[in-house]
Amino acid sequence: MNTADAKAVTNQLGYPSYFNLFLGVLKVLGAVAIIIPGFPKIAEWAYAGFFFDLLAATYSQIAIEGFKPEIAFMLIFFLVWGVSYVYYHKRLSTPAVQPK
16 A cells, blocks of 8 residues: 555545554554563553554444445454464463573
């Protein structure tokens, strides 16, 4: 999706134009927070932020255009989010291997 398409979607949903930059910066910071180990509370907040972002995007689309079968593609993103979250917690519960 190019910049013009992103602005068109944002305008169609009724959000201000600066909202794309704001969300983009937060998504990059959230991804960094999840990738960097040692900060589990910050990573939990990042996962929560991604969940609410996905939920709000889905709701916004349904509120403007009504429910259409095409919106089901959002389930892919929820699935990726869920798998990532489950494996994040599995990684946290696994004891770290100590070098000899």
